[in-house]
Amino acid sequence: MPDKKNAFTQTFQMKLSRFASAMGNNIYIVAIRDAMLAYVPFTFIASIFLILAFFPLEGFNQLVSSVLRCEAAVWQGKLLYVYNSSIAIGGLLVAITISHSIAGKMKLNQLQVTLTALVNYLILTPNVMSDAGNAISLTSVSAQAMFCAILTGLFTAKIYQIIDRKGIKIKMPESVPPAVSAPFESLIPSLIAIIIFWALRLITDALGTDAVSMINNTLGLPLVIVGGSVFGVAFAKIFEQLLWFFGLHGGSIVSGVMTPILQVLEDQNKNLSMAGDLPVNIISNSFFTHFAGIGVVGGVIAALIIARSRQYREISKIAIVPYFFGVGEPALFGFPMMLNFDLVVPFLLSNAVSAIVAYIAFAVGLVPITTGLVQLPWTTPIIISGFLVTGSIRGAILQLVLLVLVTLIWMPFIKIADKKNLDLEREV
Structure with a gap:
């Protein structure tokens, strides 16, 4: 009986190790993980300023306002400078971190892929009209647009990789320094990727929607429903412990x-x-x-x-x-x-x-x-x-x-x- 128990344990451990290894070696899963880890420190930093701006203690705001002799909205607004430049643009930051991460794993030009992904993300981002004209609201590049940011970063890198591997690029003489030749070699892959995302923006405009809303309602909503349920959390915790x-x-x-x-x-x-x-x-x-x-x-x-x-x-x-x-x-x-x-x-x-x-x-x-x-x-x-x-x-x-x-x-x-x-x- 002990031998059977040990055999079952070893078999189960081996199969679980294979699964975990497959997950750990999947560059897309690892890129998402690394991108989120790179984003996390900014959430901590911004939270310090948010705690001060919205301190969970009755009467704190009135005390600070009386000491500073100004309305709460004034000093809170100054504390929110950091928040508006970090957590409030979470989607934008993740678009940068994930494209940089996946480009490194694909052994591509990380700088060019990251910049291309950033352009593509902004192409897909819906605009809002203001008194100053066309603008992008913070909500459109916040964590609410994170699924769009993740997909943009991954697909930009994949398109870039396909074009790059086919050798469709401007080839400079060997005498040209890499720092000079690299931007020119990335021109065609970046151009094709941008054209594809521009076409996607035209399609969403024609449908009367935008990429962020479409992704959130099709891919994001089911994920949030499952992952955002107590049963999804319980399962995730049991699997993590397993x-x-x-x-x-x-x-x-x-x-x-x-x-x-x-x-x-x-x-x-x-x-x-x-x-x-x-x-x-x-x-x-x-x-x-x-x-x-x-x-x-x-x-x-x-x-x-x-x-x-x-x-x-x-x-x-x-x-x-x-x-x-x-x-x-x-x-x-x-x-x-x-x-x-x-x-x-x-x-x-x-x-x-x-x-x-x-x-x-x-x-x-x-x-x-x-x-x-x-x-x-x-x-x-x-x-x-x-x-x-x-x-x-x-x-x-x-x-x-x-x-x-x-x-x-x-x-x-x-x-x-x-x-x-x-x-x-x-x-x-």
């Missing part, structure tokens, strides 16, 4: 698919909050990071409370502080949790349980929905993150409740695994 269980980096694989979807939902909440309305999307990037990820830390807390074996007691003491900052490697490798079938049930399910319970708390109005004004790094400690992303102490209380819940889930399993460890230590 990859981690077999030693694969589940976070990097799942984030490549989930982050663009969650960021769109986050941006919708942020726009509503800035307009003085209540956010409507329970599922968002903040929810996924700071409420749906409270699970495995319960195993560390459970070990601190009930463990008697020296290994579990020492590892839990070492792992508890890093885990409150989202760093789980000491626990994953120290207990260990990976490939430990005594702990597989809570390891796979605790994050999903925290996601479902948190969703219910938001849905029934016990906790205000995350505002989108504050986008924190995953290393932000629990309690602090809950307060900041919701703008309410109830967000912090919910995280505490989730901590207690997942700890209770882990306790019986930690007790069994700890007893085995204790017996082994006594034998030695």
Whole structure:
């Protein structure tokens, strides 16, 4: 029987490794992941200014206005300079980062592909009429246009690659320096790519729509419905943990698919909050990071409370502080949790349980929905993150409740695994 169990484990691990390897080696998935990671720091930076502009404390705005002797709109507007130049143009930034990333993986001229993709993205971007004439609104290049940005970057690079591989380009003499010849060699691939996207813009104009709306309503809407549901989040968390269980980096694989979807939902909440309305999307990037990820830390807390074996007691003491900052490697490798079938049930399910319970708390109005004004790094400690992303102490209380819940889930399993460890230590 043990041999059959080991054979099944090895077979399943091998198949899962092949799948993860295929995902990890897929240049398009990796490009999306890398592009989103490159964009993330700007969301953190802008969030600092948004926190100051819309601080979640009653009377703060009046206090600052009285000290500065000006209307709140004046000093808030100056803080929003950074936001308007970063998060507010999230789609534009992602168009740049993804085209740069995929061009590098295709071994193309990254600068020329990036510039071509930027031109193509602006060609597809709908214009609005203003007193000054034709203009592009910030909404048209915000995170709401992120799906359009991703597709523009990927397809621009692919078109460029096809033309480049066919050798359809202006060839300069070998004596011409690469810095001079490269722009000329990219002229024809860039021209063809731009003509194709220009034709797409003419088609959308003729249909009375625009590329951003069309993509969001056809591709984006189904993705948001699935990825933006509590069941989609729970599945993503279980799958992420399954990859981690077999030693694969589940976070990097799942984030490549989930982050663009969650960021769109986050941006919708942020726009509503800035307009003085209540956010409507329970599922968002903040929810996924700071409420749906409270699970495995319960195993560390459970070990601190009930463990008697020296290994579990020492590892839990070492792992508890890093885990409150989202760093789980000491626990994953120290207990260990990976490939430990005594702990597989809570390891796979605790994050999903925290996601479902948190969703219910938001849905029934016990906790205000995350505002989108504050986008924190995953290393932000629990309690602090809950307060900041919701703008309410109830967000912090919910995280505490989730901590207690997942700890209770882990306790019986930690007790069994700890007893085995204790017996082994006594034998030695």
